[in-house]
Amino acid sequence: MSAPDAVRVMEVGPRDGLQNEKTILPVADKIALVDRLSACGLPAVEVTSFVSPRWVPQLADAEQVLAGISRRPGVDYPVLVPNLVGYQRARAAGADSIAVFTAASEAFSQRNTNASIAQTLERFAPVLEQARADGVRVRGYVSTVLGCPYQGEVALDDVVQVASALHAMGCAEISLGDTIGVGTPAKARAMLRAVAGQIPMAQLAVHFHDTYGQALANVLACLEEGVRVVDAAVSGSGGCPYAKGASGNLASEDLVYLLHGLGMHTGVDLAALAATGQWLSGLLDQPNRSRTGTALARQ
Amino acid sequence: MSAPDAVRVMEVGPRDGLQNEKTILPVADKIALVDRLSACGLPAVEVTSFVSPRWVPQLADAEQVLAGISRRPGVDYPVLVPNLVGYQRARAAGADSIAVFTAASEAFSQRNTNASIAQTLERFAPVLEQARADGVRVRGYVSTVLGCPYQGEVALDDVVQVASALHAMGCAEISLGDTIGVGTPAKARAMLRAVAGQIPMAQLAVHFHDTYGQALANVLACLEEGVRVVDAAVSGSGGCPYAKGASGNLASEDLVYLLHGLGMHTGVDLAALAATGQWLSGLLDQPNRSRTGTALARQ
Numbered sequence: 001m002s003a004p005d006a007v008r009v010m011e012v013g014p015r016d017g018l019q020n021e022k023t024i025l026p027v028a029d030k031i032a033l034v035d036r037l038s039a040c041g042l043p044a045v046e047v048t049s050f051v052s053p054r055w056v057p058q059l060a061d062a063e064q065v066l067a068g069i070s071r072r073p074g075v076d077y078p079v080l081v082p083n084l085v086g087y088q089r090a091r092a093a094g095a096d097s098i099a100v101f102t103a104a105s106e107a108f109s110q111r112n113t114n115a116s117i118a119q120t121l122e123r124f125a126p127v128l129e130q131a132r133a134d135g136v137r138v139r140g141y142v143s144t145v146l147g148c149p150y151q152g153e154v155a156l157d158d159v160v161q162v163a164s165a166l167h168a169m170g171c172a173e174i175s176l177g178d179t180i181g182v183g184t185p186a187k188a189r190a191m192l193r194a195v196a197g198q199i200p201m202a203q204l205a206v207h208f209h210d211t212y213g214q215a216l217a218n219v220l221a222c223l224e225e226g227v228r229v230v231d232a233a234v235s236g237s238g239g240c241p242y243a244k245g246a247s248g249n250l251a252s253e254d255l256v257y258l259l260h261g262l263g264m265h266t267g268v269d270l271a272a273l274a275a276t277g278q279w280l281s282g283l284l285d286q287p288n289r290s291r292t293g294t295a296l297a298r299q
Numbered sequence: 300m301s302a303p304d305a306v307r308v309m310e311v312g313p314r315d316g317l318q319n320e321k322t323i324l325p326v327a328d329k330i331a332l333v334d335r336l337s338a339c340g341l342p343a344v345e346v347t348s349f350v351s352p353r354w355v356p357q358l359a360d361a362e363q364v365l366a367g368i369s370r371r372p373g374v375d376y377p378v379l380v381p382n383l384v385g386y387q388r389a390r391a392a393g394a395d396s397i398a399v400f401t402a403a404s405e406a407f408s409q410r411n412t413n414a415s416i417a418q419t420l421e422r423f424a425p426v427l428e429q430a431r432a433d434g435v436r437v438r439g440y441v442s443t444v445l446g447c448p449y450q451g452e453v454a455l456d457d458v459v460q461v462a463s464a465l466h467a468m469g470c471a472e473i474s475l476g477d478t479i480g481v482g483t484p485a486k487a488r489a490m491l492r493a494v495a496g497q498i499p500m501a502q503l504a505v506h507f508h509d510t511y512g513q514a515l516a517n518v519l520a521c522l523e524e525g526v527r528v529v530d531a532a533v534s535g536s537g538g539c540p541y542a543k544g545a546s547g548n549l550a551s552e553d554l555v556y557l558l559h560g561l562g563m564h565t566g567v568d569l570a571a572l573a574a575t576g577q578w579l580s581g582l583l584d585q586p587n588r589s590r591t592g593t594a595l596a597r598q
Contacts, residue, residue, distance in 0.1 A: 181594070183560070184556070184557055184560025184561055185519055185557070185560070185561065186560065186562065187560065210590055211590060211594045212553065212590055212591045213515060213553035213589070213591055214515065214553070214556065214557060214560070216513065217515040217518070217557060219516070220484055220516045220519055220520065221519065247590045247594075251512065254511065254512035254513070257483070257512070257513065258483055258484070258512075258513060258516060260483075261483025261485065261486065261513070262485050263485065287586075290512065291509055291510065291511055291512030291546045292511045292512055294546065295480070295510045295511055295546075
């Protein structure tokens with residue numbers, strides 16, 4: 001494992017997790033979730049989404065959640081925004097860090113956002129411009145980097161091109177997402193290597209879903225390749241809209257267990273994180289999807 | 300990934316899976332399970348255990364199960380035996396391949412088998428001698444290779460010593476088991492490397508439990524290290540007696556999905572395997588613990 005041996009865990013449960021759960025939590029629970037997560041020592045917690053409530057009713061209370069959290073110094077609290085209107089809503093609500101999202105698959109972009117990849121990038125141009133003027137950090141998500149539920153295979157070149165476009169527009173970090181969890185380690189490694197040929201590895205993150213149980217093995221391959229930012233969601237919340245009932249995001253607890261076992265520093269208190277995942281699973285009235293979380297809760 | 304690119308998947312569900320499930324299946328279902336598994340193209344299916352029914356009531360019907368299966372040419376059908384009496388029972392029932400088991404942790408051996416490691420090895424001496432005379436293949440399991448529920452850390456030297464003793468006694472293959480699933484990839488790799496310093500890699504297998512969600516990442520590290528035999532249980536059956544309600548064996552479906560994604564040959568029909576895991580989960584009246592199996596069933 002190459003130095004440095006510190007990994008930044010980006011906690012996406014409050015956004016990518018909750019937006020795909022059928023249970024809608026009250027505002028107070030969402031605020032408590034974010035505050036518990038930052039108290040665990042996580043360096044970054046994605047708080048919510050300013051995508052229209054018509055599309056994501058689970059996060060219709062974005063303003064209230066963002067206003068309600070207790071910000072810890074040094075913790076990054078990005079919120080997802082779809083366009084300039086969303087950006088302005090987010091800023092008015094106090095956001096100082098945002099994330100934008102597009103896809104490497106044209107078919108997915110069309111079906112998921114009703115826009116071509118090129119159109120989504122056009123939408124982001126004024127957002128990135130304004131963010132630069134405002135001193136707001138921007139993270140860019142590229143989804144379907146290892147496969148698409150509509151078109152199947154996604155060409156490496158398409159991933160590289162979209163990631164490079166986001167980078168050129170000013171995204172400080174690009175998160176490469178296997179949205180449907182179909183990837184395996186050799187493919188994940190090759191994809192990361194291709195993107196890292198164009199963008200410094202320090203600006204790349206990986207984002208795996210555990211639909212086929214491959215997420216942590218993919219993370220390992222990408223760590224070996226040099227990535228040092230990994231997305232995950234506490235208790236593996238999120239499910240998969242393309243395989244109903246299947247597993248969702250990589251569970252943060254399983255990731256942190258792996259990283260600590262590899263001797264890598266995260267700053268995260270695993271016991272506190274596991275307790276938070278167990279608490280969240282109770283609120284969502286579902287089994288804890290983190291295996292580490294489940295094991296620690298049963299000890 | 301080094302050549303050769305074929306991996307032998309040892310299916311342990313009918314034994315290591317079922318012996319840790321509270322639901323006891325009827326003989327006919329156990330026979331059907333073994334036959335469905337061999338029909339999936341698995342090269343080896345561990346059928347049952349001839350450990351005393353007082354210790355493993357789930358497998359008290361070992362004779363009937365072994366007599367009832369339809370043997371496919373070329374498939375290895377080992378059964379677990381604890382001592383010479385067990386060996387003779389197994390042979391009388393038609394076994395032509397067996398497995399013996401001990402531990403790398405002295406504390407675990409004492410509590411689990413009421414005997415020291417040295418005593419278990421002494422018990423195996425006449426078993427191995429008779430097996431050699433009978434032309435019976437013997438697999439040796441070493442449990443707790445990455446941690447023990449009683450003593451905690453297990454020294455690498457202890458793992459190497461026990462594995463070497465089994466090898467010297469004539470075991471054709473040594474399966475290195477992380478019984479409680481606490482291991483992570485760097486430790487798994489170091490353990491395998493240490494053992495492979497004494498025993499040819501071709502005679503080693505790895506056996507991971509998914510208690511902390513690390514099993515597949517550990518497999519990946521060990522594949523990179525050169526191992527080409529991996530144990531797994533369909534639908535991730537088995538649970539973990541040391542963390543009640545936690546996940547059990549690595550699911551065969553998730554393993555095969557990984558291997559095929561890495562371009563490695565297994566001979567296994569993944570769709571048929573996933574259907575078998577889904578069927579077994581129904582019989583056991585529990586959620587399918589294979590993520591690949593769950594995803595494939597929901598498509």
